[in-house]
Amino acid sequence: MSVQWFPGHMAKARRQIEEKLKLIDLVIELLDARIPLASRNPMIDQILKNKPRLVLLNKADLADPEVTARWVEAFAQDGLSALPIDASSGKEVAQIVPKSKERLKEKREAQLRKGINPRAMRALIVGIPNVGKSTLINRMAGRSIAATGDRPGVTKAQAWIKVGTEMELLDTPGILWPKFEDEQVGIRLAATGAIKDEILNVEDIAFHTTKYLLEHYPDMLKERYDLDELPTVEQLEEPDQVVAVMEAVGRRRGCLQAGGMVNLEKASQALLRDLRSGRLGRISFETP
Ligand code: GDP
Numbered sequence: 001m002s003v004q005w006f007p008g009h010m011a012k013a014r015r016q017i018e019e020k021l022k023l024i025d026l027v028i029e030l031l032d033a034r035i036p037l038a039s040r041n042p043m044i045d046q047i048l049k050n051k052p053r054l055v056l057l058n059k060a061d062l063a064d065p066e067v068t069a070r071w072v073e074a075f076a077q078d079g080l081s082a083l084p085i086d087a088s089s090g091k092e093v094a095q096i097v098p099k100s101k102e103r104l105k106e107k108r109e110a111q112l113r114k115g116i117n118p119r120a121m122r123a124l125i126v127g128i129p130n131v132g133k134s135t136l137i138n139r140m141a142g143r144s145i146a147a148t149g150d151r152p153g154v155t156k157a158q159a160w161i162k163v164g165t166e167m168e169l170l171d172t173p174g175i176l177w178p179k180f181e182d183e184q185v186g187i188r189l190a191a192t193g194a195i196k197d198e199i200l201n202v203e204d205i206a207f208h209t210t211k212y213l214l215e216h217y218p219d220m221l222k223e224r225y226d227l228d229e230l231p232t233v234e235q236l237e238e239p240d241q242v243v244a245v246m247e248a249v250g251r252r253r254g255c256l257q258a259g260g261m262v263n264l265e266k267a268s269q270a271l272l273r274d275l276r277s278g279r280l281g282r283i284s285f286e287t288p
Contacts, residue, residue, distance in 0.1 A: 005177040014047055017174040020124050020158075024170065025107070026052045026100050030127030030136065033057035033068050033084055036075075037286050038188045039128050041176035048126075052103045053080060054096070058132040059192075060084035061091065062276075067284035074288035087136040096140065097167050121167045122160070126174035130194050133173035137161065145171055184208075188285045193276045197269075206268030209275065210249070211242045212285065220281040221245070224274065225252040246271065 021027070027048050032039035036057060041047070055075055060068055068084050075082035083099055085092040100121055101108070108118045127133050138144050141161045160168040178194060179185050187208040189195045197205065213221050218230050227248050231241040243264070250256070250267025257263040274280045 005180075010177055013175055013177065014043070017047055017124070017126060017176070020170060020174060021048070021051055024051070024122040024124045025104055026054060026121055026123045028096070028100070028123050028125045029053055029055045030058050030125055030131045030133055030173075031055060032128075032131050032192055032194060033060040033063035033071070034192050034283065035188045035194070035285050036071050038179050038185045039131055039192075039194060040179065041126075041128065042179050042181075044126075044176070047176075052107075054100055054103055055080050055082040056096070056136070057082055057084040058087050058127075058136065061086040061089065062192075062278045062282060064282050064284035067287055070288050085136075087132045087139050090139050093136070093139050097164060100167060120162070120165065122170070123167060124170045124174055126176055128176055128178040128194060133175075137169060137171065137173060140167075140169055141171075191272065191275065191285060193272075197272070202272070203264055203268045206246060206271050207239070207242055210246050210271065211236060213275075213280070213283070214242065214245060217281065217283055220283070221249075224280050225249050227252075 029040075029044065029048075057063070057068055057071060063084075072082045072084065081099060081103060083092060083095055085096070087093065100123060104121055111118045125133050125136060134145075140163045145161060159171045161171050163169055178189055186195070186200055187205055190197060190200045190205045191209045191212075210221075214230060214236055215233070221227060222230060225248065227245070230245065231238075235241040246264060246267055247262040249271050250262035250264065253267060253270040255263045255266035255270055257266075275283065
């Protein structure tokens with residue numbers, strides 16, 4: 001998971017997907033349910049043109065279910081069918097074939113009218129690194145196909161994976177770059193583990209994440225780390241107040257250094273680990 005996106009890489013990624021589009025009936029666009037905006041490729045509409053599309057909001061197990069439901073509605077208003085799933089446990093994955101069929105209904109009905117028996121739908125999974133493409137492919141295949149984790153630059157012969165009798169999936173997903181709009185988007189990508197911690201400073205990521213959690217999910221922080229008092233909304237504007245919470249987290253997690261001081265780097269890593277593993281609770285970083 002170490003893709004550094006430069007213009008040349010983006011052009012190549014786009015070309016690779018455009019080549020594959022010729023082979024398929026449907027695109028399965030995989031987004032992170034916690035950050036459907038930041039995890040969405042900024043050029044996706046131009047790249048996919050009018051290919052029928054199914055949006056999957058993956059890692060829904062880690063996202064705030066109420067917020068995810070609002071995202072499903074927002075996508076529906078844009079004419080896109082979005083399905084929350086959890087590729088690692090397989091939750092809702094069985095819905096992908098029927099939902100895809102629905103997306104291709106008109107074409108299939110037209111074929112049937114002409115007396116053509118529609119062949120299995122051919123689909124391509126696309127998404128940014130670490131969104132869960134390999135996990136989903138393995139889940140749909142019912143066996144281990146690709147090594148999980150992203151392997152840019154490694155090419156191999158393309159093959160179709162049968163998903164039941166009605167769908168065939170390209171075994172290599174399309175890898176796309178995320179949004180890089182501004183620092184806030186970068187923080188969200190880093191907080192959820194979509195980009196490596198080394199790209200941004202881990203204490204900065206944890207600082208902004210703690211601030212966000214204090215604003216939106218204070219009870220989760222309080223419960224998880226047994227904190228007695230949290231800063232008020234006004235106090236959050238003072239960086240020291242946020243850092244004090246990070247230090248309290250560090251003390252609870254035993255991230256101390258010589259002299260009993262909190263090691264803020266270790267505290268930051270512990271907080272992000274708890275967040276990414278879901279131990280803090282189900283948290284969304286973007287709302288429609
Ligand atoms: P890819 O780079 O898009 O192929 O992503 P991977 O399939 O390698 O997944 C990246 C990481 O996300 C792995 O650690 C997976 O176990 C994890 N992951 C994938 N799907 C889910 C999911 O639905 N829920 C959770 N909690 N983790 C997931």
